[in-house]
Amino acid sequence: MQGRSIAPLLLAALFALPAWAVEGNAEAAKQKISMCVGCHGIPGYRTTFPEVYHVPKLGGQHAAYIVKALEAYKSGERSHPTMRGIASTLSEQDMADLAAYYGSAK
Numbered sequence: 669m670q671g672r673s674i675a676p677l678l679l680a681a682l683f684a685l686p687a688w689a690v691e692g693n694a695e696a697a698k699q700k701i702s703m704c705v706g707c708h709g710i711p712g713y714r715t716t717f718p719e720v721y722h723v724p725k726l727g728g729q730h731a732a733y734i735v736k737a738l739e740a741y742k743s744g745e746r747s748h749p750t751m752r753g754i755a756s757t758l759s760e761q762d763m764a765d766l767a768a769y770y771g772s773a774k
């Protein structure tokens with residue numbers, strides 16, 4: 669009897685999993701993009717200093733790609749020094765929010 673009652677619990681735990689994953693909130697990102705716009709520009713506009721160095725456009729990029737890129741800077745897998753410095757200050761929630769914001773901006 670006791671052995672059987674565990675199965676539904678395990679199932680319920682499995683289905684609850686997605687709720688634990690970090691979900692991006694584009695609204696919350698509006699407090700966080702101030703440290704990005706200087707280089708990445710206003711979403712949908714040209715980058716601020718295209719003639720100094722190439723800054724990739726983030727608006728309209730896939731959210732999953734943005735999170736991956738930020739994680740890669742944070743881990744050192746991507747080596748650009750400025751982006752590494754910035755990404756190292758971002759939490760998983762920050763990354764998800766920023767990705768949701770830029771992912772939805774055209």
Ligand code: HEC
Binds near residue numbers: 706707721724725738
């Ligand atoms: C000092 C300028 C600067 C600031 C500030 C800055 N970035 Fe960047 N970012 C860059 C540059 C330059 C690159 C390209 C680096 C490279 O070649 O790896 C880049 C690359 C990226 C990429 C990878 C894009 C791609 O197409 O692969 C992402 C994502 C990104 N930045 C997000 C952000 C976010 C989010 C913020 C704010 C929290 C931010 N950046 C702030 C200069 C900046």
